[in-house]
Amino acid sequence: MTCPEIVSAYAFRSLGFGERLLPRGEITLCHEFTLIGSGLIWNLYFGVLALAFGFFFANALALAKAAPSALIRKPAEWFIFVFRGSPLFIQFFLAYEALVLLPKTGFDLWGLIVPTDWTTSAWAGALFVLFLNTSAYAAEIFYGALMSVPKGDIEAADAYGMTGWTKFRRVLWPTTLRLAWPAYTNEAIFLVHATTLVFFSGFPAFQQRGDALYYAKYFADKTFNPFIPYPIAAFYFICLTVTLITVFGVINRRLNRHLPGAMRPKLKVRPQIIR
Incomplete structure (x- = not known):
């Protein structure tokens, strides 16, 4: 097969389109780039939706x-503490074990059967865990920014007669976002990288439709050479990181558009090595 034919056959294989069987004969660099890139679609799915809802x-x-x-503060504090205090991998494990215990036949809700088997699929269960995890970390970031809103901004809003929702929408929330955005950018980058842990979790890949790391491991096992597929996966994630920094940088400039150019805070990315 030529490279264009390989791309046509495997580009969307992770979604169930194209060639069903994985390559078993001669494996070329085009095979590896195409299939690992195809698996990256699932990493994007996990990352984008978890960030959006989170x-x-x-x-x-x-x-x-x-x-x-x-009554409102304590549940939020405990939620943040539990999900920030425990490793993400263990959260995957516990969530899967809990979801497996749900009735296989579903719940009978006033005569209507609500299925539960879909909750143990990676597209639902793993996404739910990532959503909860990033929400806890981002909540601490936004809370710190909320507590750091300058007192003068609040007094100015009071002087203008702003109260309640108007005060929050016009003053507190925009200032909180401006203060939190650089740190939140780092959290977004980490979340995208953390989507690779789905491969190691108990959530199964349906019909070999795995993420980027699934295909990288497949090629490493078949070729007995991990120094090609894993760097390819790393290359794709570096490209994703650059894209995230660019998009979040544009948003950061938008949030600080009212400030003079010299006073606008620069977006500084500090990748977390260990979480």
Whole structure:
């Protein structure tokens, strides 16, 4: 097969389209780039959706942690503590073991059978764990930023007669985002990298439709040479990281557009080696 034919046959294999059988004969560099890139679609799926839903949940958790009422504050504090205090891999393991215990036939809800077998699939269960994990970390980031809102900004809002939702929407939340965005960018990068842990979790890859690391391991086992597929996977993730930095940098400039150029904070990325 020529390289264009390989790309046509395997580009969307991770989604169930194209060639069903993995290459077993001569494995070329084009095979490896194509299939690992195909698996990257699932890493993008996990990363984008977990970030999108986790962003709003994290903001809600940050507000709950800052609430004066202990009934609202304590559950948020414990949620953040548990998910920040335990390793992500163990969270995957515990979530899978808990979801497996659900009835195989589903729940009978007023005569309507609600299926539960889909919860143990990687696309649902692993995404849920990543969503909870990033929400906890991002909530602590947003909470710290919320507590760091300059007192002068709050007094200015009070002087203008702003209260409640108007004060939060016009002053508190925009300032919180500006202060939290550099740290949140690092969290977004880490989450995308953490999607590779789905491969090691108990959530199965349906019909060999795995992520980038799934195909990298497959080629490493078949060719007995891990120094080609794993660097290819690393290359793809470096490209994703550069894309994230660019997109979040644009948002950062948008959030600080009202400041003079010399006063606008630069986006500094500090990758976390160990979490």
